[in-house]
Amino acid sequence: MARKKTANTTSALEMESSVPPIVEINYVDPLFTVAAHPIKPIIMAGLGTGHLYCHSYNAESLEETVQNEREKAELKEKNSTKVSISSIKKKWWISMDSLDLESTGDFSTNWKTKRHKGSCRSVIFDILENSTGDFIYSVGTDHIIKRASTETGKVTAKTSVSNHYDGKDAITNMCLSSTHPFLLTGTENGHVLVFDSHELSSKKLKFKLPNIHEDSINKILPMPAISAYHYLTLGSTTLAHIDIRKGVITQSDDQADELLSMCYATDSINANKNDTVLVSHGEGIVTLWKNSNNGLADQISRVKVNKNASIDAIIPTMNEGVEDLKDSVWCGDSEGILHRVNYKKGRVVETRVHSSVMGKLGGMDEVGGLDIDYDYRLISSGMDGLKIWSGQLEKDQQGVLDDDDDLDSSVDDSDDIHSGSDSFFDNTGLEGEEEEEDAIIPNKDENDSEEVGFDASEGSEDEKSTPSTHSTPQIVRKKRTDITVVMKPKKRMIDINKITRSEQPLESGQEQQKKKQKKVKTLVPNNGIAKFDGL
Template identity: 30%
Template sequence: MFDTVCTIPLSSELFTQAIHPEEPIVSVGLASGHVYTYRLPAGASEDDDPDETLASENGFGHLDTAWKTRRHKGSCRTLCFGVDGAQLYSAGTDGIVKAADVATGNVTAKIAIPLDPATGSLDHSSLIHALSPQSLLLATDSSALHVYDLRDLGPKASPKPQQTYHPHDDYISSLTPLPASSASTSGFSKQWVSTGGTTLAVTDLRRGVMARSEDQEEELLCSTVVTGLPAKGTSVGEKVLVGGATGVITLWERGVWDDQDERIVVDRTPGGGESLDAITLVPDGVGPGGKVAAVGLGNGALRFVRIGQNRVIAELRHDEFQNESVVGLGFDVTGRMISGGGKMIKVWHEKLQGEQEDEGDDTAASAKRDHESDSDEDSEEEAEESSEDEKEQKKRKKRKRSKGKQKGNGILGFSGLD
């Protein structure tokens, strides 16, 4: 279904990745506090010469490190791009959210995350999401969900949240916007589904928490929404897919939030399935067709599930040797899949018909370029170690991860890799 284009080694353990909404750009946040932004080769267009675009479609071309920096003291916990792709938002264990210009990496604004009211200590971020050009959502380990007005950001201002909600009793593990209704004038979502601990909740931008599920008796870790399903009876043709800690995807009918509607067993490992730590939909026109979800597992596997038939149709491996959890998974604007976990990210392209694998002809990157780093307050040479407390925070979502010896794949025909 997909072949590896390249493996990008990372200097520290990956905590989070974000994929640009309009350009072939991916950013990663590491346990060392570093943020790296890579620009992938451009995809082919209908007007391109086939001979000139074949290299790009097969993954050959230039992969550039656009910029790199040690953005946060401690770990970089979460990243997201703004809806127009001009800004990259990051949050770390230093209690600060930073907005940066995507082209240069320069910081343009900062937000001080409110302290945990129960302890008076730093409240570490768990997720950040740009809901619209005006609204930024920030979730924390204390179960707080802060809503910020992006129009209040500036180089010297540190705005307070407009609203703070508590949809769960535990930290928020995933956040998925619900598609805007036909009556929406802006076209941007104003409601979202979140998972935290063993519950699912729906929150409205202005009305707050609107629904909360029954206790599902297993940890819910990731989510995405699928539209365009058959509308039958009370079904509106939209469902939220939620990956759990025991290898099962639960399907939730939009508007019926008290309990799950269907279940898909993705992993049947004896004694309890592997955790499902990342989930995304395969874009239309990519892959086998139909509604297909790509799922990243706690043991480094990638599995593809056809919705409707509700069965696994294919499997790949992000990590074949160390069995590190897949913590990031998505598709860029060219249809390439990007998976992240451990100390590497992988870029995949759709396998072409009749394409032959040539394992003996892999070539290393022919050139490396160093880029000036925006060090913020800290230099690039500072130690790249996360605290024991931070390691424990990360293990919560990867309880089933096993350890082993890692062996990364080579770079296939890319140059300029930093």
């Protein structure tokens, strides 16, 4: 039986946006990692079985379908607009199982393959200027990094990393430089290994930085505005600034809390600065760091998001066209809730529900990953599946209220923060014995699959593998100019005294009783500091 929702979860649902997803894809096997193509409507999905899926979608058509179905639903039920997105019984957006996807349609599978033995832990797109999105890099618990063509899925290079660390270690995530052929990998034991992405098959290690953190490397972030050799790493309870040639430059104070993910603010990215960093914590908060302030030695402020959950993922909105979005980041927590945090206002301004099904420990599908697609749409993913959210916006009415208004304050109104669940999932150890590794399957007909080659000796087989007939449109990144704004109804202030005031005077006993009833608890500013009278 589902557990009763906590007070924080209920408060978050009260702030739920009316923006719906345009598509929802469910996977039979655990979904471990998702990456969005930087300039095309393509998504890569890595599973716990080692499989890799390449999906493409027609965003404009999906947006139109959702809008039409929503209008039909509102005509059938007059109060449908008052029902939250998460409580809708009949979904009017596309919801499909990954096994049912064809090679054509508004959301389709271009190809799929058994890429790794065990689980696929991380997949990322190439971001070099001359080859943006042309290649993908993936790594699994088999300790092998593979580079493949995005269009066909053919492996073009691979390397084993097991010789560069202890056999009990494993890679947790990867990061690419946008200016140099540097591929950085973080391991469970806190090491950082750097490879040459152009010479991956050479098996040579470019740089090795041991023991950057005491525990697993949770995130690596490049610092191109400073140098192609400078990066930020997150692990255990500290944030480190490293030079891959020399080692640690600075390391933060111990935060006494697990640091799970981080990102730059949107305005810092657009201004080509790496100054403002936002970090998500295991105890349900997001902290603000500034390199120009104290050299990233410690946080300078914090925003309370959900004290009953860990904030496992965080990403900037990347949309500079809207002021409120420019100052916001998206966060995903272990209760399956998405929060848009305006870090300049210091509060949560919007929520969405990734997992509307509640279990014993909260949302059945925790938010494990977030990404932004080529047109600034939010993509959320968990172990069960992924959602692509509509690009329309909802007017935030809380932005016009004072910061001292307790009714529209942050979800958490207490300074008592409890630890949430851990974000990283361990290796499942699943192996597909019946399916040949790296056999590309363009569609549901597995008889057409071909073995993918890795080197010159296997080059003849590389030529045999053919991609899906489904062609992906060449769409470039653009600014949104046609934005739909959903307005919330304005609130009218009512003077209760005028309504209840009687024309005839009350008797003395009744008047004394009325005064006693009007004594209520005084509201205090919701700034995270408890106020105690008489101390």
